[in-house]
Amino acid sequence: MKESGNEADETGSGGPLVVLEKVNKHFGDLHVLKDIDLTVDRGEVVVVIGPSGGGKSTLCRSINRLEPIDGGTILVDGTPLPAEGKALARLRADVGMVFQSFNLFAHKTILQNVTLGPIKVRKVPKAKAEEEAMALLDRVGIANQASKYPAQLSGGQQQRAAIARALAMHPKVMLFDEPTSALDPEMVKEVLDVMTGLAGEGMTMIVVTHEMGFARRAAQKVVFMADGQIVEVNTPDEFFTNAQTDRAKDFLSKILTH
Amino acid sequence: MDQLFDFSPVFDHHEKILEGFEATVRLAVVSAVLSLILGTILVAMRVSPTPVLRATGTFYVNVMRNTPLTLVLLLSSLCVSDTLGILVSDDPRTNYYWFGVFGLSAYTSTFVCEALRSGINTVPLGQAEAARSIGLTFTQSLRMIILPQAFRTVIAPLGSVLIAMIKNTTVVIVASYAEAAAFMKEMFDDYGASIPIFLGFALGFMVLTLPTGFFFGWLAKRMAVAR
Ligand SMILES: Nc1ncnc2c1ncn2[C@@H]1O[C@H](COP(=O)(O)OP(=O)(O)OP(=O)(O)O)[C@@H](O)[C@H]1O
Numbered sequence: 001m002k003e004s005g006n007e008a009d010e011t012g013s014g015g016p017l018v019v020l021e022k023v024n025k026h027f028g029d030l031h032v033l034k035d036i037d038l039t040v041d042r043g044e045v046v047v048v049i050g051p052s053g054g055g056k057s058t059l060c061r062s063i064n065r066l067e068p069i070d071g072g073t074i075l076v077d078g079t080p081l082p083a084e085g086k087a088l089a090r091l092r093a094d095v096g097m098v099f100q101s102f103n104l105f106a107h108k109t110i111l112q113n114v115t116l117g118p119i120k121v122r123k124v125p126k127a128k129a130e131e132e133a134m135a136l137l138d139r140v141g142i143a144n145q146a147s148k149y150p151a152q153l154s155g156g157q158q159q160r161a162a163i164a165r166a167l168a169m170h171p172k173v174m175l176f177d178e179p180t181s182a183l184d185p186e187m188v189k190e191v192l193d194v195m196t197g198l199a200g201e202g203m204t205m206i207v208v209t210h211e212m213g214f215a216r217r218a219a220q221k222v223v224f225m226a227d228g229q230i231v232e233v234n235t236p237d238e239f240f241t242n243a244q245t246d247r248a249k250d251f252l253s254k255i256l257t258h
Numbered sequence: 259m260d261q262l263f264d265f266s267p268v269f270d271h272h273e274k275i276l277e278g279f280e281a282t283v284r285l286a287v288v289s290a291v292l293s294l295i296l297g298t299i300l301v302a303m304r305v306s307p308t309p310v311l312r313a314t315g316t317f318y319v320n321v322m323r324n325t326p327l328t329l330v331l332l333l334s335s336l337c338v339s340d341t342l343g344i345l346v347s348d349d350p351r352t353n354y355y356w357f358g359v360f361g362l363s364a365y366t367s368t369f370v371c372e373a374l375r376s377g378i379n380t381v382p383l384g385q386a387e388a389a390r391s392i393g394l395t396f397t398q399s400l401r402m403i404i405l406p407q408a409f410r411t412v413i414a415p416l417g418s419v420l421i422a423m424i425k426n427t428t429v430v431i432v433a434s435y436a437e438a439a440a441f442m443k444e445m446f447d448d449y450g451a452s453i454p455i456f457l458g459f460a461l462g463f464m465v466l467t468l469p470t471g472f473f474f475g476w477l478a479k480r481m482a483v484a485r
């Protein structure tokens with residue numbers, strides 16, 4: 001098996017890990033991404049924030065081509081996104097994704113959810129994949145749930161399992177699309193703690209979230225998106241206390257007043 | 259009148275009747291397996307990203323599903339085997355058995371395909387997205403994630419398809435392979451159409467179909483995917 005996707009790659013080319021240039025995307029007549037430029041460095045944590053319908057999910061999903069774009073370029077570790085087929089599958093293996101609704105494979109146990117990718121995509125021997133999976137599940141605090149099915153777990157446990165499933169592929173970058181929005185309030189913290197831990201270990205992360213605490217604690221950069229455009233890029237502290245654009249101030253006043 | 263309620267032909271010929279049902283079971287079991295395999299291939303074609311495969315699958319299903327089974331079987335046995343001279347076996351009974359199986363499977367597989375396709379529609383889109391996001395290819399995600407869940411949700415309707423297929427074996431006589439219903443007609447000719455003979459055969463079919471239905475109902479409950 002080739003080395004790509006393992007931590008060893010961090011010693012690879014020194015440039016930024018994810019680069020978007022003039023990215024455009026339409027849904028029919030709707031222009032959802034308008035000339036998006038974004039650079040994410042190795043080990044950087046970027047929080048994407050903004051009003052509903054602004055294009056945050058679409059941006060996130062375009063980075064592993066769950067949504068194909070219709071203009072511009074996206075580079076992951078220096079390589080443009082392949083259009084289709086095996087090359088695209090290989091790239092996706094290097095880009096971890098965590099969904100709002102967890103999307104754990106409903107007919108497989110938690111352990112099988114985590115080992116499937118390593119065994120089928122990375123061709124890791126089953127015993128080794130299971131050993132690694134158990135270590136990951138232990139790290140996210142649900143090792144004792146390994147033999148259960150997703151529906152038997154709480155939302156917070158499911159989301160942590162989904163994070164473990166993505167990590168098992170040794171991704172170069174992790175994408176999170178509102179990972180805590182579907183959770184009951186008391187479960188938000190357990191998921192954010194795992195994510196904060198990951199950020200502390202140097203994982204490159206792009207996180208769509210409205211969790212200000214997480215942004216302040218873990219992120220180097222906040223990207224404010226509205227109407228398909230990046231309106232402001234700032235440090236978390238500056239953004240939440242002293243936003244530069246009226247659009248961002250207006251948005252913050254709405255989410256801060258409740 | 260007496261003769262109408264005379265059960266003796268049924269008892270006298272129970273060996274022949276059982277032989278007929280044995281032929282029915284042989285047809286049904288092999289056709290069920292083939293239909294499931296062929297139906298799965300068809301549904302994979304119908305949901306594939308390749309337009310040619312999709313069009314071929316759709317065309318085949320729509321043609322087969324809307325052709326009477328009798329015609330499909332005649333096509334299989336008369337045209338393919340007799341006219342084109344393609345033989346599976348030199349023994350005519352074995353040969354017609356196989357062409358009966360082929361016709362029945364070619365027909366039933368389209369219903370299996372459509373049942374599976376409705377099952378695929380119940381699998382949330384997020385399952386396929388998660389599969390793709392860990393690097394599984396389209397075929398892998400279909401095989402490991404989508405189809406296993408689709409199968410589980412359509413076990414009960416698949417049971418109905420197979421029950422219909424068991425009853426459809428009675429049409430295979432047009433492909434020159436005699437099974438239970440053919441023996442029934444033979445007995446009607448010999449003894450006159452009597453209620454006991456009819457009851458005997460109807461009961462025979464229920465012995466095959468009822469457990470099939472119960473089994474699939476049980477399996478559906480057991481295999482249900484919790485969400
Ligand atoms: N598959 C789709 N087909 C058509 N329109 C879509 C599709 N997905 C998203 N859209 C539209 O694109 C726009 C951007 O959607 P997107 O989901 O990226 O926004 P978002 O910023 O993630 O919003 P939210 O905070 O509600 O999740 C919205 O107007 C949405 O209705």
Ligand SMILES: [Mg+2]
Nearest residue numbers: 056057058178
């Ligand atoms: Mg969204």
